[in-house]
Amino acid sequence: MSQDEPSGPDLDGVVADANAVGLHYVVIGGFAVMANGFLRATKDSDLLVPDGSETDEAILRFFDRIEARRLRDGKILTRGEVAGAEHLRVRSRHGIIDVMRGGLPPLDYDTVAKDAIDIEIGSQRALVAGLRSIVGFKRLAGRPQDRRDLEELESFHGELPVDPIPGLDT
């Protein structure tokens, strides 16, 4: 399928190809909200990845495998553009993918991965952000959609777990 064909997000494909190239990641964003109980639409796949040169190389292999091009200009990203980037947004044969580095605790990669749920997606295992991490990401972003996600998750789970976020709560 051409990457210009607007096929929508394909999480099964993202997970299969990320695993195939050895990329460490946690699924965050809309798909993670769904995995935690609130079914809603999403237009892309979001991955949180660790820092480091090994991750940079894995991202390059991943982007090559999924025929990724930067969304804003269609450019194939180079090693230099991947290394040091805190956020990468590409279109690919699996739809739009946002790749983000972790933030400060509790939104760093290690904390989010430790809190993540390990589930089968397609025929592959994948880490998907747990409720505690999702609440942190949503509180930080604070868009109307994020507030709605929190309301829906709270109506389902009850009182949500809230970790202080530096700069937001302290």
Add this chain to the structure above:
Amino acid sequence: MSTRSRTLLEPGHEAEWAELNREKREYHERTARALTPSERIARGQKLSQQAVKLLAASMRSGHVPGRAFWS
């Protein structure tokens, strides 16, 4: 070697996120306009199938109670 020195996942990057959100919104508006009705339906069905599979997997793993399907 990775030289990353900052993250967007902290307070204070509202302007950058607003620009990223605008970029994505405009892209999706453009692509949505190009879809035929049958393509829109197919896309919605594909997303719905993924969502249900994902939630079912989460339930099987014991992370979400079964009532999630009916809430």
